[in-house]
Amino acid sequence: MKKQSVFSVCLLAIFLYLFVEGCSKPEDLVAPTHFTRVPKVTNLQGTIGVTPTGKRQLLITWEFDTLSSNLRSWDITRNINDTSIVNFVPLEIIRKPATGYPYYSDSSSTFQSSVMTTDSLDVYYRVIPNGIINNFVGQPSDVLHMIVRRN
Amino acid sequence: MILLPILVFMIAGTVMAQVPAAVPADSVSRQAIDSTAQSGFLGTPWPERRVVSTVLSALIPGSGQTYLGHTEKGAAFTLGTIACALVTGLSENNVVGRNERINELRAQYQIATNYVGADTIWTKMVSTKSLLDDNVKRRDLFLKLTVALWVANMVDVIFFSGDKGEKPFGMRETERGTSLAIVPDSRNGFNAVLTVRF
Numbered sequence: 032m033k034k035q036s037v038f039s040v041c042l043l044a045i046f047l048y049l050f051v052e053g054c055s056k057p058e059d060l061v062a063p064t065h066f067t068r069v070p071k072v073t074n075l076q077g078t079i080g081v082t083p084t085g086k087r088q089l090l091i092t093w094e095f096d097t098l099s100s101n102l103r104s105w106d107i108t109r110n111i112n113d114t115s116i117v118n119f120v121p122l123e124i125i126r127k128p129a130t131g132y133p134y135y136s137d138s139s140s141t142f143q144s145s146v147m148t149t150d151s152l153d154v155y156y157r158v159i160p161n162g163i164i165n166n167f168v169g170q171p172s173d174v175l176h177m178i179v180r181r182n
Numbered sequence: 183m184i185l186l187p188i189l190v191f192m193i194a195g196t197v198m199a200q201v202p203a204a205v206p207a208d209s210v211s212r213q214a215i216d217s218t219a220q221s222g223f224l225g226t227p228w229p230e231r232r233v234v235s236t237v238l239s240a241l242i243p244g245s246g247q248t249y250l251g252h253t254e255k256g257a258a259f260t261l262g263t264i265a266c267a268l269v270t271g272l273s274e275n276n277v278v279g280r281n282e283r284i285n286e287l288r289a290q291y292q293i294a295t296n297y298v299g300a301d302t303i304w305t306k307m308v309s310t311k312s313l314l315d316d317n318v319k320r321r322d323l324f325l326k327l328t329v330a331l332w333v334a335n336m337v338d339v340i341f342f343s344g345d346k347g348e349k350p351f352g353m354r355e356t357e358r359g360t361s362l363a364i365v366p367d368s369r370n371g372f373n374a375v376l377t378v379r380f
Contacts, residue, residue: 043240047332050267051325055277057318058284060311061291065300168296 069162069169070096072105077156077177082138089137089177091156101167102127106159107135111152114174119157144182152179231348235339243335250339251346259335266328273321280314 075093082088095102104126108119125133135158140146142154154177160169231250239246244259287307294300360378367373 047329050270051329054274054321054325055281057277057314058281058288058311060284060307061288063304065291065294065297065304068300069297165295167294168298170297170301 066170067099068101068164068167069160070099070102071170072158072160072172075156075158075172075175077175079177079179082136086138087142087144087179089142089154089179091135091137091158091175092132093134093158093172094132095160101162101164102160102169103163104161105133106161106168107137108157108159109137110155110157111141114155116157119155124161142179147179147181150181153177154179229345231345235343235345236336239335239339243332246339247335247343250343252343255338255343259331259338263328263331263335266324266331270321270324270328273317273324276317277314277321280310280317283310284314 072093072095075091077089077091080088080090091107093105104124106124107122109122110119122137123135125135127133142152156175156177158172161167162169235246235249237246238249239259242260243263244256244261246256247253247259248256284307287303287310291300291303291307294303358379360376363375363377365373365375
């Protein structure tokens with residue numbers, strides 16, 4: 032009887048120990064790094080003007096955090112009369128300038144009054160930064176909406 | 183959690199204190215041992231049935247009460263503790279699964295090559311973490327409930343459950359064999375009774 036009692040109590044102690052201490056510890060989240068791996072595009076703006084040769088020109092400018100070195104270039108994407116994100120078409124890669132802020136000049140024939148078939152065009156631009164480390168493609172900019180009217 | 187081993191050793195000590203020390207078989211009869219059992223809690227003597235019920239309750243909550251004749255109380259303790267332990271086990275299983283999922287997503291997040299993909303993985307990680315936290319809360323709550331029920335069961339069987347005496351179990355008094363009888367019944371008229379005693 033005595034041995035049985037001792038055995039039972041030992042068994043119980045082991046069971047309770049496993050029951051309480053065997054519980055898993057919850058995993059913690061890692062610190063989010065994807066927001067800052069590549070500097071964001073900020074202050075995206077556009078103006079409509081004319082080139083020295085008389086063609087209509089859309090000038091896109093933006094800013095970025097110059098303190099971050101993990102930046103190689105930006106992809107310029109454009110969409111016309113369509114707001115769907117998946118239909119944005121890559122136009123050009125703009126390399127990071129040695130000094131100052133980058134820009135993109137779009138004087139496509141689509142915007143020329145002589146070619147336009149409608150009274151106006153809704154043009155959407157989005158700029159996507161590309162990093163150096165692991166070629167990480169950064170956070171796309173907000174969509175810039177510009178309206179081009181026929182003269 | 184630190185109190186748990188202390189509680190276990192306290193109960194172990196209690197159980198050990200109730201068991202009569204080994205004595206020469208020819209010097210004292212079994213009857214004499216039972217009648218001169220050492221004093222337990224509150225100085226009352228503990229017969230062997232009390233010790234057995236304590237050990238039973240320690241192993242399976244409620245079984246000691248059932249052994250002493252408190253069947254409803256015993257069943258309530260057994261079912262309550264098993265239910266709480268079951269929920270604890272299921273929640274723990276979910277915690278393990280979600281931990282593995284978070285590890286897997288973390289690995290994917292580290293090697294993501296673009297913001298959109300990394301952000302999607304990050305959203306999944308946050309959502310999984312939220313579910314994981316819920317599971318951990320539920321598991322801890324039911325774990326505490328299980329331990330509390332177990333402690334209450336031990337306190338009850340040691341202090342509050344008197345011995346109702348041994349009851350004959352099953353059909354031990356019935357002779358071996360098979361019989362079929364028609365027995366009059368006040369409610370149904372007649373009942374057919376088939377008895378099989380192995």
